[in-house]
Amino acid sequence: MSLLELRDVHTYYGHIHALKGISLRVEEGEIVTLIGSNGAGKSTTLRTISGLVKPRQGEVRFQGKPIHRLPAHQIVALGVGHVPEGRKIFPRLTVEENLEIGAYLENDRKVVQKRKEEVFALFPRLYERRAQKGGTLSGGEQQMLAIGRALMQNPRILLMDEPSMGLAPVLVDFIFEIIQRLNREGRTILLVEQNARLALQIAHRGYVLATGEITLEGPARDLAQNPEVQKAYLGEG
Numbered sequence: 224m225s226l227l228e229l230r231d232v233h234t235y236y237g238h239i240h241a242l243k244g245i246s247l248r249v250e251e252g253e254i255v256t257l258i259g260s261n262g263a264g265k266s267t268t269l270r271t272i273s274g275l276v277k278p279r280q281g282e283v284r285f286q287g288k289p290i291h292r293l294p295a296h297q298i299v300a301l302g303v304g305h306v307p308e309g310r311k312i313f314p315r316l317t318v319e320e321n322l323e324i325g326a327y328l329e330n331d332r333k334v335v336q337k338r339k340e341e342v343f344a345l346f347p348r349l350y351e352r353r354a355q356k357g358g359t360l361s362g363g364e365q366q367m368l369a370i371g372r373a374l375m376q377n378p379r380i381l382l383m384d385e386p387s388m389g390l391a392p393v394l395v396d397f398i399f400e401i402i403q404r405l406n407r408e409g410r411t412i413l414l415v416e417q418n419a420r421l422a423l424q425i426a427h428r429g430y431v432l433a434t435g436e437i438t439l440e441g442p443a444r445d446l447a448q449n450p451e452v453q454k455a456y457l458g459e460g
């Protein structure tokens with residue numbers, strides 16, 4: 224049984240048919256990447272998994288159970304963490320308050336405190352800035368905060384939407400190292416990226432999405448060698 228599985232998922236925005244029958248799976252312990260051009264449906268795929276939009280047809284299964292009819296907060300409670308595109312942190316709240324909101328389903332203060340310490344250990348920069356308002360953080364720090372906030376719920380799978388977007392190369396490398404570290408520590412990751420080159424370097428497997436459909440899938444190493452992928456997404460050939 225896969226940790227996460229999508230079967231023939233169709234998602235619409237009004238009459239825009241954004242996902243046209245997506246099937247994919249993520250096994251426990253994997254980094255799986257979803258690559259594709261602007262508007263391909265990458266964010267919609269993650270939003271459909273976390274229940275922010277509902278599929279009109281098809282199934283999303285998590286740990287073998289269908290979740291696509293559950294409200295988003297129940298999907299979070301089952302262990303699906305979402306780091307959204309554009310970070311979406313709360314600009315007027317402090318770093319620490321943003322993290323606490325990430326653990327809003329957790330009632331045990333000791334657990335919340337322990338998770339916060341884990342996030343601060345992963346991102347010492349956030350500890351230094353814990354009293355600072357989220358909106359005054361740099362782009363890289365906001366990305367750290369968005370990841371930290373998702374980790375506060377101790378998710379079994381982390382859905383990451385373009386974590387490298389808009390970051391300087393040194394910060395991109397740092398965020399990718401963090402993703403690999405989280406994975407080594409046992410976290411399963413579904414990573415959406417426009418930086419296909421880096422994503423395919425750290426992922427185990429990948430899917431290529433084009434206008435709402437999966438066009439290619441396989442081990443990340445094979446995809447990186449695929450001439451079509453090189454031409455369309457790696458700027459080669």
Ligand SMILES: Nc1ncnc2c1ncn2[C@@H]1O[C@H](COP(=O)(O)OP(=O)(O)OP(=O)(O)O)[C@@H](O)[C@H]1O
Pocket residue numbers: 236239241259260261262263264265266267268308417
């Ligand atoms: N809220 C919305 N209302 C209407 N159409 C939408 C909405 N969000 C996305 N779409 C459309 O759905 C399609 C898929 O969008 P989506 O954001 O999933 O693409 P993406 O692969 O994440 O793109 P990007 O790389 O630019 O982030 C696009 O055609 C987009 O215009």
Ligand SMILES: [Mg+2]
Pocket residue numbers: 265266267308384
């Ligand atoms: Mg997107």
